[in-house]
Amino acid sequence: MAAQTILFDFTLDAGKTATSIQRQEVARIVRNELEHVFTQLELAYSMESMDNGYFSVLHENKETIITCRIFQQGLLTINVEYYLAAGKEPVLSLDTMRTMELILRQKLDSDRSKYLPPIKRGGYIDIYMTSSDERIIEYDIDTLVYEARSPFQKIQILHSKTLGNMLILDELQNIAESDLIYTETLMGRGIENYEGKEICILGGGDGALLYELLKEKPKHVVMLEIDELVMQACNKYLSSICGDVLEKRKTDQYEIIVGDCVDYMKKFIAEGRKFDYVFGDLTDIPISDAPIGECWDFIRTIFEHSFQLLKPDGKYLTHGNGTSCLESLQLFEEQLRLLKPKVKFTTTKAFVPSFMEEWLFYQVTFA
Amino acid sequence: MAAQTILFDFTLDAGKTATSIQRQEVARIVRNELEHVFTQLELAYSMESMDNGYFSVLHENKETIITCRIFQQGLLTINVEYYLAAGKEPVLSLDTMRTMELILRQKLDSDRSKYLPPIKRGGYIDIYMTSSDERIIEYDIDTLVYEARSPFQKIQILHSKTLGNMLILDELQNIAESDLIYTETLMGRGIENYEGKEICILGGGDGALLYELLKEKPKHVVMLEIDELVMQACNKYLSSICGDVLEKRKTDQYEIIVGDCVDYMKKFIAEGRKFDYVFGDLTDIPISDAPIGECWDFIRTIFEHSFQLLKPDGKYLTHGNGTSCLESLQLFEEQLRLLKPKVKFTTTKAFVPSFMEEWLFYQVTFA
Known part of the structure; x- marks a missing residue:
């Protein structure tokens, strides 16, 4: 179904790989150990670099290709790559990988080593997504439930074994069945009182916020969502x-x-319509013709219009970003500080299961 | 500080890479694009395989080494590897990676592609851990707070920017400051009534369960923990x-x-001591001299002794495994079924932030 790339690394005593002969000895130990697993192993190519480095290519029947690299800084990396056809057994089981690591670690007299489970590449379903601070997270996604391209974005519903169905817009996690905490933290359940209140939701196409708000008996909720297809999918x-x-x-x-x-906010402003709560529940990267560099301008436009729609004691509630994205959160807060009339804000946070990280939420009021 | 391995892959129309000339053309396009980023690029080696495969090694000053592989199944993989010294700028920024992906995707007429953020290898702090079903998860760990080797295990306290301090035993996530939900689900807070009850905790060296139980006014709690050093660290x-x-x-x-x-359970049994609750809060892999294959025997021994310590209406509460580990959970439940006298059980589940997955918990009583 996909190519498998398996990455091992071993920390070496830099003093023990200083000469070409020493590096050849490390390479010999590695090859010797690999030959136990890959009995048809051949050396295809090797290269020494002037700064005490070494690189070689080994392969078995040109199917499993293994690169082995010694860095002068005292590190050995071994990359194993092969194609795993659907229904076939992996060339390296996790047990074999563990054994290989332990034996090589001992033989190389290495005091730290590591291997990663096989990285699956080229599969039709993308199981690797990143956190807001660009960390790699492998999801237990087993099915592509739905895929379509609307005029605005690529829409996917993927099924995770433990998170349930997940809404993915342009490759970004939006919300999953596991994420009630997201909606509850966004709306400040148990803190805010929505009874009899007038509410406007910007975005919110997944419907979760509207659904949870209606349980709290507001007077009326108006939701402004651009993408009909997202709503159909959700x-x-x-x-x-x-x-x-x-x-x-x-x-x-x-x-x-x-x-x-x-457009609708402008219309409401012209009509003098006012709300107790406005929710910013748009996707991270605004859906607009504006280039990404103008993203913050768009966000400020949203803020400005929102505050024109709020009653004097009204609140603007929105998500920020992952709490580890300090830079992005600072830029966000800078936009809030630029607003006129002045606003003040509080924050709350929650670990959102399908994001696999903690997320920050903002509660903004007139200062 | 570490080697960086960056993995790109592009799905190709298999019909367009059927001949050697076509594959050379793909390789030429790749090389051409790479030369925009790596201006000193050289081709060091290339190899064709009989089954329509192609593999090449390119490098810049023997420092950045790039392998490029075309699989007959219609997949191109590009692996970029170099050493990033502390304080240096990465050779490839995330923006450059994104641009490279988009341009190559277009030039190769590929309908799906992917790149992963750089995989950091050889760092002293291990930021990659796996879920119970062997998925790769990159943590936002920034500090090794504590490390020691006790007679029983390797103990680490790592600091995650968003999860707080994490207890890692023999490279396995145990509990973090973010994980109150773990303890609350294990003890069934709000469901079980601990007031005036006698409780025994097996393991529990992190102290979280004891701390939370004491808030519920039990008559007495005895905790049996083997590793003094774990308790000191926690x-x-x-x-x-x-x-x-x-x-x-x-x-x-x-x-x-x-x-x-x-040993202490045997002593308590001999004394006729009985408890209202026994908690199995041991680490996943039992700390004992027994080989791993006998792990289930150890777990059954713990069960058997625990039930001899329970009052007739007593409860044994323990964690299972990640909910995606069906096989392991089935084996666990098999052990429960082997018990005499017969027991019955219910389960609860919770998403545990520092595990980055949903976990299953068991509540076992006499049938």
């Missing part, structure tokens, strides 16, 4: 988090308007 | 989850006995 595959709120576009309790939220 | 670095309970070994409310829990 209505069908994420009903455990959005209930049946995406079934209808208008009831006595709420109205879902399909369109650009900025 | 007392010092995990006090936000264990309070000051590890400061003392004995109070009116609890007693911590440092020793092999099996």
Whole structure:
């Protein structure tokens, strides 16, 4: 189904790989150990570098290709790569990998070593996603439930064995069935009182926020979502988090308007319409024609319009970013500080299961 | 500080790489694009395989080495590896990687591609850990707070920017400051009533379970932990989850006995001592001289002794494994079924932040 890349590394005493003869000896030990696993192993190529480095290519039937590199800084890396056809057994089992690591570590007199489980490459479903601070996370995704391209974005519903169905927009995790905590933290459940209140949601196409808000008996909620197809997908595959709120576009309790939220905010402002709460529940990277560099301008535009829609004691509630993304959070808060009239804010945080990280949420009011 | 390995892959139309000339053309496109980033690029080696495969080694000053492989199944992999010294700028920024991916994808007429953020290898702190089902997870660990080797295991306290201090035993995640949910689910907070009850904890060296149980006013808790050093480390670095309970070994409310829990369970059984609750809070792989194959025998021994210590309406509470580890959970439940007298069980689950996965917990009573 995919190519497998298996990465081993061993810390070496730099003094023990200073000469070409010493490096050849390390390479011999590695080759010797690899030959126990790959009985047809051949050396295809090797190269020495002037600064005490060594690199070689070994292979078995040109199918499993292994590169072995000694860095002058005292590190050996071994990369094993082969194609694993569907239904075939892996060339290296996890047990064999563990044994290889232990034996090589001992034979190389290495005091630290590491191997990673096989990295699967080229599979149709993408199981590797990144956290907001660019860390690699392998998900237990087993099915592509839905995929479509709307005029605005690529929409996928992927199924994770433990997180349930996940909404992925343009390769970014948005929300999953496991993420009630996301919605509850965004809305400050148990802290805010929504009874009888007028609420506007910007975005929110997954329907989870609308669904949870309606349980708290607000007077009325209006939701401005641009992407009809996202709502159709979520209505069908994420009903455990959005209930049946995406079934209808208008009831006595709420109205879902399909369109650009900025246009409708302008319309509401012109009409003098005011809300107790405005929610910023848009995706991270704004859906607009603007280049990414103008992303912060867009976010500020959203803020400015939102505050024009708020009653004097109203609140703007939104998500920030992963709490490890200090730089991005600082830029976000800078935009808040630029607002006129002045605003003040508090934050809350929650570990969001499908993001695999802690996320920061903002509660903004007039200063 | 570490070697960086960057993995790209591109799905190719297999029909477009069927001949040697076509594969050379793909290699030429790749090389051409790489030369924009690595201006000193040289081709060191290339190899064709009989089954429509191609492999080449390129390098810049023998410092950055790039392997490029075309699989007959319609996949191109590009692996870039170099040593990033502390304080130096990466050879490839994330922006450059993204651009390289987009351009190559277009030039190769590929309909799916992927790159992973750099994999850091050889660092003294291990930031990659695996889930119970062997998925790769990169943690935002920034500091090795404590490291020691006790007679029983390697003990580390690592600091994660978002999870706080984490206890790692023999490279396995045990508990972190973020994981109150683990302890609360293990003890069934809000479901079980511990007031006036007699409780025995097997293991529990991190102190979190003892700390939380004492808040519920039990009559007495005895904790049997083998590793003095774990308790010292947790007392010092995990006090936000264990309070000051590890400061003392004995109070009116609890007693911590440092020793092999099996020995003390036998002693308690001989004395006819009985408990309302026994907690199995041992690490996953039992600390004993027994080979790993006998792990399940050890777990059954723990079960058997625990049930001899329980009052007729007593409960044995323990963690299972990640909910995605069906095989391991089945083996666990098989051991429960082998018990005499017969037992029955219920389960609960929770997503444990520092495990980055959902975990299953068992509540076992006499049938």
